[in-house]
Amino acid sequence: MTSSSGRIFALSLLRRFHLVDAQNRRARLFDLKIAQQEDADNSALKTTQSATSEDEFDHPPVTHILFHDAEKKLRALEWKEVESVERKAKEIRVRDIEAGVVTNPESLAKDVLLERDVLDAMILDLENRRATRANDLLLKEIDGQLRLEAVDTGFGAIIRRLTRGKYMGLRGAQHISDWKHVEFLRGDAADAHAGAGYNRRIARLPPGEIATLSNLLPYLHAAELLTLLPDPLAADTLEAMSPERQLQIFEELDEAQGLQLLTLMAPDNAADLIGRLQPQNAKRFLERLPQPQRDRLIELLRYPETTVGGIMTNDVAFLPENITVAEARARLREVFQSSDFVYLIYVVADTESRRLRGVVSLRQLVVSDDNCALKQIMDPYVSTLHALSSANEAAYRVISSHLAAMPVVGDDRRLLGVVTVDAAVAQVAPATWSAQAPRVFT
Amino acid sequence: MSESRTDVTNTSPLTLPPDVSKAAGASGLEPLTSDEIRSVTNRPITRSHSVRMSVRGRSVRLRGMRRQPTGLMRLLLILGPGLVAASAGNDAGGIATYASAGAKYGYDLIWVMIIVTVSLAVVQEMCARLGAATGRGLLDLIRERFGIGWALFAVTVILLANFGLVVSEFVGVGAAVELFGVNKYFVIPLAALVLWYLVIFSSYDKVEKIFLSMTLVFFAYPIAAFMAHPKLGAVARGAFIPTIRSDPDYLFILVGLLGTTITPYMQLFQQSSLVEKGVARRHYGAERVDTYVGVVFSNLMSIFMIIATAATLYVSGSRDIDTAADAAKALEPVAGHAAQALFGVGLLGASLLAGAVLPLATAYAISEVFGAPKGVNLDFRRARFLHDLHCAHRARRRSRADSESSGRQTSALGASPKRRAAARYTCLHNAAHQRQTLDGRTRQHAHI
Numbered sequence: 001m002t003s004s005s006g007r008i009f010a011l012s013l014l015r016r017f018h019l020v021d022a023q024n025r026r027a028r029l030f031d032l033k034i035a036q037q038e039d040a041d042n043s044a045l046k047t048t049q050s051a052t053s054e055d056e057f058d059h060p061p062v063t064h065i066l067f068h069d070a071e072k073k074l075r076a077l078e079w080k081e082v083e084s085v086e087r088k089a090k091e092i093r094v095r096d097i098e099a100g101v102v103t104n105p106e107s108l109a110k111d112v113l114l115e116r117d118v119l120d121a122m123i124l125d126l127e128n129r130r131a132t133r134a135n136d137l138l139l140k141e142i143d144g145q146l147r148l149e150a151v152d153t154g155f156g157a158i159i160r161r162l163t164r165g166k167y168m169g170l171r172g173a174q175h176i177s178d179w180k181h182v183e184f185l186r187g188d189a190a191d192a193h194a195g196a197g198y199n200r201r202i203a204r205l206p207p208g209e210i211a212t213l214s215n216l217l218p219y220l221h222a223a224e225l226l227t228l229l230p231d232p233l234a235a236d237t238l239e240a241m242s243p244e245r246q247l248q249i250f251e252e253l254d255e256a257q258g259l260q261l262l263t264l265m266a267p268d269n270a271a272d273l274i275g276r277l278q279p280q281n282a283k284r285f286l287e288r289l290p291q292p293q294r295d296r297l298i299e300l301l302r303y304p305e306t307t308v309g310g311i312m313t314n315d316v317a318f319l320p321e322n323i324t325v326a327e328a329r330a331r332l333r334e335v336f337q338s339s340d341f342v343y344l345i346y347v348v349a350d351t352e353s354r355r356l357r358g359v360v361s362l363r364q365l366v367v368s369d370d371n372c373a374l375k376q377i378m379d380p381y382v383s384t385l386h387a388l389s390s391a392n393e394a395a396y397r398v399i400s401s402h403l404a405a406m407p408v409v410g411d412d413r414r415l416l417g418v419v420t421v422d423a424a425v426a427q428v429a430p431a432t433w434s435a436q437a438p439r440v441f442t
Numbered sequence: 443m444s445e446s447r448t449d450v451t452n453t454s455p456l457t458l459p460p461d462v463s464k465a466a467g468a469s470g471l472e473p474l475t476s477d478e479i480r481s482v483t484n485r486p487i488t489r490s491h492s493v494r495m496s497v498r499g500r501s502v503r504l505r506g507m508r509r510q511p512t513g514l515m516r517l518l519l520i521l522g523p524g525l526v527a528a529s530a531g532n533d534a535g536g537i538a539t540y541a542s543a544g545a546k547y548g549y550d551l552i553w554v555m556i557i558v559t560v561s562l563a564v565v566q567e568m569c570a571r572l573g574a575a576t577g578r579g580l581l582d583l584i585r586e587r588f589g590i591g592w593a594l595f596a597v598t599v600i601l602l603a604n605f606g607l608v609v610s611e612f613v614g615v616g617a618a619v620e621l622f623g624v625n626k627y628f629v630i631p632l633a634a635l636v637l638w639y640l641v642i643f644s645s646y647d648k649v650e651k652i653f654l655s656m657t658l659v660f661f662a663y664p665i666a667a668f669m670a671h672p673k674l675g676a677v678a679r680g681a682f683i684p685t686i687r688s689d690p691d692y693l694f695i696l697v698g699l700l701g702t703t704i705t706p707y708m709q710l711f712q713q714s715s716l717v718e719k720g721v722a723r724r725h726y727g728a729e730r731v732d733t734y735v736g737v738v739f740s741n742l743m744s745i746f747m748i749i750a751t752a753a754t755l756y757v758s759g760s761r762d763i764d765t766a767a768d769a770a771k772a773l774e775p776v777a778g779h780a781a782q783a784l785f786g787v788g789l790l791g792a793s794l795l796a797g798a799v800l801p802l803a804t805a806y807a808i809s810e811v812f813g814a815p816k817g818v819n820l821d822f823r824r825a826r827f828l829h830d831l832h833c834a835h836r837a838r839r840r841s842r843a844d845s846e847s848s849g850r851q852t853s854a855l856g857a858s859p860k861r862r863a864a865a866r867y868t869c870l871h872n873a874a875h876q877r878q879t880l881d882g883r884t885r886q887h888a889h890i
Contacts, residue, residue: 120586122813133813135590153813158590187576216815218577219722244720251724275504279493282504286497298497301504430645 008149009085011114011137012161017090019067019077021097029092031113032139033064033076034148058180059147062139065092066113067100075100076108079145114148117186122221123151124183124213126201131216134184136160138176150176187220189227189252203229207236208439215245223252231257235264238273240439247276259285263293266340268313268423271300300417308394309387311427312408314417315340319374321347321357326370328360341441343404346415347378354415356407358382384409387416391427398424404441517735522650523719524570524732526799527712528562528740529657532747533796534614534766535607536702537789540744541769543695544751546761549672549680552745554696556681558703559741563734565704566712570733573713574726580713581810590811597811604707604804611800614793617767621786637798646718646818653798659791660739662784663746666773669781672753680752681745703741707803714806718817750785 011032019027035057064076077100083093112118114137123134135157140149154175159167183202202210202225210229214222214237226234226249238246238261250258250273262270262285274282274297286294296314303309317339319328328345336342343362349355358378368377383401385394385408398406398419405418420441429437494503532540543551569580576583581600585593615633616626640649687693712733721729751769755761760772770785802818809816 120589122582122586131813131815133585155812158594161590162594218582218717219720220577248720248722251722279495283495283497294497298500298502298504302502 007085007087007141009087009139009141009146010152010157010160010165011119011139012157013165014139015115016164017085017092019065019094019097020091021094023096025097027067027069027075027097029065029067030074031066031115032062032146033066033108034060034112034114035063036060036112059140059142059149060112060179062114062146062148065094065100066103066108067097069097069100069102074103074105076103077101082144085141085146112184118148118151118184121184122217123153123177124185124202124217124225125151125153125177125181126183126205126213127177127181129209129213131213132177148179150178151182152176183225183228185217185221185224187218187224189220189223189254198228200228203233207233208240210237211240214249215241219245219248220252223249226253227257231260232264235261239265239269243272243276246273250277255284255288259288262297263290266313267293267296267300267315268311271297275301275305303387306391307387308385308389308391308408308419309416311391311395311423312385312387312417312419313340313423316346316407316415316418317342318346318348318351318354318415319360320350321373321375321378322350323374324370325365325368325372325374325377328365328374332365341405341418341420343441344418346382346407346418347374348415353412356382356384356409356413356415359407382407384413385419386410394419395424395427399428517731520728520732521654521735522729522732523712523715524566524729524734525657525736525739526650526653526795527708527715528566528733528736529660529743529792530711530796530799531562531703531705531708532660532740532743532792533607533611533702533800534617534789534793535610536744537614537747537766537792538764538769539695539698539702540747541751541755541766542763543699544748544753545755545763545769545772546695547692548752548756549676549749550685550687551696551699552677552680552748553682553684554699555703555741555745555748558700559737562704562708562741563737565709566737567730567733569709569713570716570729571726573716574721574729575723577717577722579717579806579810579816580710581807585811593811597807600706600710600807601804604800607705607707608797608800611793611797614766614789615797617765618770618786618790618793621767621770621782621789633794633797637794637801640798641802641818644818646715649818650715650719653795656791656795656798657739659788659795660743662788662791663743663750666781666784666788667746667750667753669778669784670750670753670773672749677749703744707800710807711799711803714803714810714816747788750781754781 015029015031017029019029062079064078065082066074066076069075077094077097081094081096081099083095085092118134119137121134122131124131132153134151135154136152137148138150138152139146141147152175156175181201183198183200202213205213210225210233214225217225222245226237229237234257238250241249250261253261262274265273270293274285277285286297289297299314300309300312303312305311317332317335319331319335323331332345345360345362345365346356347358347360349357357375358380359382360374360378364377383397383403383406385397385406387408387410394406398421403421405420407415408417408419410416422437422439422441426437426439494501496502572578572580572583581593581597584596612630612634616630619629620626640652644652716729750773751763755763755769755772763769763772766785766789770782770789773785774782806816808814
C-alpha cells in the first residue's frame with residue numbers, strides 16, 4: 001500500500017466506500033474484520049503493570065475486507081491486497097478483487113467484525129469509567145495498515161452517521177475513547193473462556209470500580225466481564241456487588257468457576273451468596289467446596305440473618321497469649337496467607353478453647369520489641385458482641401465504636417468471629433446505598 | 443439466658459452441636475420447624491428462612507434458604523412489572539375509548555377485547571422474555587440489531603406519542619378530580635410533583651409496590667358494572683359472537699380499541715422494568731405468570747368499563763361520549779352518584795398510574811438508545827441522563843439539544859478541514875493523556 005500514514009477514517013463513512021481493482025471491477029464494502037488477541041499468555045502480560053504501553057493489540061489492525069461479489073457471495077479479501085484508500089473518490093483500491101475468498105458467514109461467528117459486532121455495541125470506557133455506546137469507530141492509517149484507533153461515543157457521531165458525514169465530520173468527534181482503554185464485550189461468558197479479542201485492561205482497576213462499572217452492563221455482559229478477570233479479582237469484584245446482582249451473575253457462571261469464586265470470597269460474603277441460592281444449588285456447592293471453606297460457611301449459615309452471627313466473618317487471625325512478639329510475627333506470616341480480616345489480631349487463652357483475652361493492632365505488633373510477651377502489649381479491655389444478639393443493634397455499636405471490627409464471642413468468651421465496620425455499615429445502610437457501602441476490611 | 447443459646451455459643455465453630463449431629467444421615471432439605479427456629483436463639487426470630495439439609499452426611503440447618511410460598515401469597519409476590527405495565531395501558535384515553543365503545547355499540551365490541559387479550563399477552567410476554575434472556579431493554583436491542591437509524595426513528599415516534607399521552611393523562615387527572623369538585627389547577631401540579639418525587643428519590647422496589655397498589659383502583663370498574671345491572675345473556679353474546687358492521691364509526695372504534703389496548707409504552711416499561719428488577723433467565727417462569735395475570739386483569743377491567751357504559755348509557759340513549767369524564771358525568775343520572783364516583787376514582791387512579799409509567803418508559807427508551815446509565819435505583823449522580831429526561835418529560839418541556847461547539851473551537855487549529863480534524867484528534871488525545879496524568883493520584887491503582 002502506498003498511501004500516506006496518519007489519516008483517520010470514520011467507519012460510518014468508510015463503509016460507504018467501494019472496492020475497485022485494476023480491472024475496474026467494483027464491489028461495495030460490507031464489513032471489516034480486525035485481528036484478535038489470541039493467546040492467554042499475551043492477555044496475562046497485559047494485566048501486569050509492566051506491560052509495554054504500545055502493544056500490538058492496543059490498536060488492532062484490519063486484516064480482511066468483507067464484500068459481496070456480483071453473485072452476492074460473501075468474500076473476504078486480505079488487507080495486504082489493498083493498494084490505497086482514496087477518501088475523495090470513496091474507493092479502496094485493491095490489486096485483484098477476485099483474490100477475495102468466498103466465506104461462509106457462520107465461519108465468521110467467532111471473529112470480530114467492526115460493523116456487525118462493535119458499532120452500536122455497549123462498551124466499557126475504562127478511562128472515563130463508564131459504560132457507553134460505540135456511536136462510531138475511528139480507524140487510523142499507520143504504515144499502510146488501517147488500525148482501530150478509537151471509539152467515538154459522542155452525539156456528533158450519530159449526526160455524522162445520519163447525515164453520511166455531511167455534518168459533524170471528524171470535527172464532531174468530541175467524545176473519543178482510545179481503543180486501548182475500551183473493553184468490548186459480547187454478552188456471552190463462554191466467549192470469555194475462549195479468551196480471544198479482549199483488552200483485559202479492566203483487570204487493572206480495583207474490584208470496587210469494576211463492580212460499579214459492571215452494574216451498568218446487562219447481566220450477561222457482567223458475567224462475561226467477571227470471567228475475564230483473574231479468579232481472586234473476580235471474587236473481590238463479586239463481593240463488591242449488590243446481593244441481587246451477585247446472585248444474577250453467579251448463576252450465569254459455570255459451576256467450576258462459581259466454586260472457585262466461593263472458595264476465594266470472604267466467608268461472610270460467600271455465606272450470604274449461598275444463602276440466597278436455591279437450596280438444591282446451595283447444597284451442591286457446599287458439598288463440592290474444600291473442607292475448611294465448607295466448615296466455615298456452614299458455621300456462618302447456621303446463624304439467622306438477623307443476628308450478629310449472620311453478619312460476622314469467621315476468618316480472623318488469632319494468637320495464643322503465651323508467646324512473644326517475635327513468635328507472633330513468625331506465626332502471622334502463615335496465618336495471614338489465608339485470613340480474610342488481618343487488621344486486628346485477637347489474643348486468646350489457647351487455640352483450642354479460643355477464649356478471648358485481648359486484642360493487638362498490626363501497628364503494635366510491628367513496633368514492639370521482639371522479646372516482649374504478647375499479653376504485655378495487648379489491650380485486655382475488649383468490647384465484644386454476642387453471636388445471637390440483634391444484627392442491627394450490633395451494627396450501630398460497631399459504627400459508633402470507630403473500630404475496624406468488633407469481636408463476636410459466645411457465652412464462655414470463645415472467639416467466634418468479627419463484625420467488621422464494612423459489614424456493619426452495609427447492614428444499616430438504606431437498600432439503595434448498601435451495595436455502595438465501602439468494603440475495606442473484608 | 444436460655445439453654446439453647448448456650449448450646450450454640452459454647453460449641454466450637456467447626457463442630458456441630460449434639461442436636462444437629464443426631465440427625466446426620468438425612469438426605470433431604472427439610473424446613474425447620476418453628477420450635478427449632480426458636481430454640482436457636484434467646485429471642486424470637488420472626489423470619490423462618492432456614493432449612494435443614496444434609497451436606498456430606500452432616501445434617502445442618504442453614505439460614506437464608508427461602509421456602510417458596512404457596513397459594514395466593516405466591517401469586518401476590520410474583521406480581522410486578524407485568525401487572526403494572528398492562529394496567530398502565532388502561533389510561534385516560536383508553537377509558538374514553540372503552541366507554542365510547544360501550545355507549546355507542548352496547549356489548550357488541552366485547553369480543554374484540556377477548557381477541558386483543560391474546561395478542562397483548564403474546565406481545566407483553568415476548569418483551570418480558572427478551573428482557574430476562576438478555577438483561578436489556580427493548581430500545582437497547584433495537585439499536586444493536588437494527589442500528590442507530592431505526593432506533594432513532596423508534597425513539598422519536600415514542601417521544602412524540604408519549605409526550606401527547608402524558609398531557610392526556612394529566613388532563614384525565616384534572617377531569618377526574620373535577621368530578622369531585624376539586625380544583626384541577628391545584629391537583630395536577632401536585633400529582634406531577636408527587637410522581638416526580640417518587641421516581642427520583644425512591645428505590646425500584648418501593649416504586650413497584652406503589653404502582654402495584656395503584657392498580658387496585660381498577661376494581662372500581664367491576665363494581666360500577668355490577669351496579670349498572672347488565673344483561674348477562676347480552677354480555678355473553680357480545681363476548682363470544684363477533685359482530686362486524688360496515689359503519690365507519692364502528693370500524694373507527696374497533697381500531698381504537700386495538701390501538702389503545704396494545705400501546706408501545708407498555709412494552710417499553712415491561713421490558714425495562716423487568717431488567718431493572720434484575721430478573722434473570724433462570725427465574726423467568728414467575729415473570730411469565732405476572733405478565734399473563736397482568737394482561738388478563740387489565741383487559742377484564744376494560745371489559746367491565748364497556749359493560750358499565752353499555753348497560754347504562756347505551757340503553758338510555760346517551761351515546762355521545764368523547765372522554766372518560768363525559769362517561770362518568772353521563773353515568774350519574776342513569777346509574778346514580780355512586781357509579782359516577784367509582785368511575786371517577788378509576789379514572790383518577792388510571793391516569794396517575796399511566797402518568798407515572800409513561801415518563802419513566804420514555805426515559806428508559808431514550809437512555810437505552812444513547813447508552814446512558816438508567817435505573818430508578820440510581821440517583822442523579824449515577825443516572826443523570828435518565829432523571830433529566832424524566833424531569834423534562836414530566837415538565838412537558840423539550841429537552842435542550844446538545845450544543846455542539848466543536849467546529850468553532852477546532853477552526854483555530856489549522857486551515858484545511860483534514861488538518862483540523864487530525865489536529866482536533868491529536869489535541870483530544872493529548873488532553874485525555876493530561877487528564878489521566880493530572881488525575882494520577884486518584885487513579886494510582888488503575889495503571890491504564
